[in-house]
Amino acid sequence: MSRRPAMRARGFTLVEVLVAVAVLAMALGAVISGMARFTSNAAYLRQKTIAIWVAHNRLTEIALQPTWPDIGKTNGEAEMAGVKWRWKAEVKKTDDDNLRRVDLDVMAPDDHRGNSKNNGALASVSSFVGK
Template identity: 45%
Template sequence: MRPPLRRAHGFTLLETLVALAILAIALTAAFRAMGVAAQSAAELRERLVGDWVAENRLAELRATSAWPGPGSNEGTADQAGRQYRWREEVRNTANPLFRRVDVSVFAPESDTHAVARLSGYLARPLR
């Protein structure tokens, strides 16, 4: 008489493949989430630095008591180790003692998409 067959303990090949497929899907989702988070952080940093450039431009105009004429002006500014391009639009207001200045800041690699926009007002300097 034969001894009864003992069943081997462990996972079958099919169970192992299913577990690996679930693990692969979970890891793919985790890596994608990390990539999106990293990209969002980079975009947020770009906007923050762009805001600094715009604020610095308005502060420079106020500190020098500038009274630019209506129209557009462009320039560049170094910030955080990169060079940003800014464009300002100067407009008259209903009160002739004030002018509105809209500053748009562009990333070094883009000429069309502004990373930051800021508006401010200049008062006519006293003589």
């Protein structure tokens, strides 16, 4: 009877496993960070899109008013997508007596405590209204 020499079991060493786990952890961290940025950007773009809709709706309301818009500043609120949006409009005189310029800013909605999330305008649009 011949005996075969004992074969050593081959596998990964503890150091190799630790290095592999560390590389995997760094890769997963980068993926999670990228997904968090994607989610944040998607929420911002949704808010910005709705703010632009609010601005266009308000400009349309101003253009369809039966009376000529007065020169000056006004502000108010509009509800869209279940959220109250604040807007500020400024009507300015132009060189043409039959035209007025309307600049409209829509601010981000307040959070649940009533604090503004953003002091600046989330959307700004301008238009001209004819007599």
